[in-house]
Amino acid sequence: MNYSRQRAEVLDQIRGHKDHPTADTIFAELRTKDPSISLATVYRNLKLLSDLGEIRKLSFVSGADRFDPTVKAHYHFICEKCGRVYDVPMKAAEVLDTDVLDSEVEMYIPGVITSHDLVFHGICDECGAVEGSALGAEV
């Protein structure tokens, strides 16, 4: 695969993220280094890179798609307030045998399952969810 300068920049930029930036975020960041790069190029390369499996496209977030530098299987937690997307390490979901789950569920649906997404919703600490002590805003 041929990596043009712009393509490499896009991949680099995403890999530098611990979070899950949108195309627009990547574009804005790259613009500061490379003022002539275009949004269309960013979109084109994000699509291409996720087709190639270099990055992962997260379409389950409302609003803009997000891109995930981490390709290996893991789940996500989305804050309902700020929209931030957090990674859930696989060991957190070890109560769940993912292969068993897929084959179990497959018996109930008219088709073949190749993968699944598991997305947790809630409120993140930064947005006011306080667990442990009784410091909630309500009540």
Add this chain to the structure above:
Amino acid sequence: MNYSRQRAEVLDQIRGHKDHPTADTIFAELRTKDPSISLATVYRNLKLLSDLGEIRKLSFVSGADRFDPTVKAHYHFICEKCGRVYDVPMKAAEVLDTDVLDSEVEMYIPGVITSHDLVFHGICDECGAVEGSALGAEV
């Protein structure tokens, strides 16, 4: 809650679906009965009805949002080819204790979990996935 004629029509129309129509589908269907209803009204009422918990909005499908007449907890299977969304009955996922899962995962993320979505991806039978006999298209 006050149900205007249009609001009732929208709710009825969705409840008449076994599948998961988009706003546009609902709009097109209602237009045949009520030629003056507007798309904005459909959108407004879909939003309102899902805020009220009368229907469920599915945002994890790429493309247009879909609306689900079934409100009680269940998972979904999306065909990668045709985009159809199928329901997965809860008993199919009984390998998984959903409450345990949420509280387990909560220990690993900076926040509080209120719910989760589980979406299976694959190919549905209508699109050529043939399980059981060895009739696959590949190999």
Add this chain to the structure above:
DNA sequence: GTACTTGCAAACAGTTTGCACAGTT
């Protein structure tokens, strides 16, 4: 008459595409 809801059109966000040009081989 006050509050809520509608239809329409315009606005908007996110994404994709047509096209002429630039970069490589």
Add this chain to the structure above:
DNA sequence: AACTGTGCAAACTGTTTGCAAGTAC
């Protein structure tokens, strides 16, 4: 020359919004 990738602007999809008119109590 043939190919691929780029930048720009325009197009496009899905959704929301401002507003004047309509409806319900």
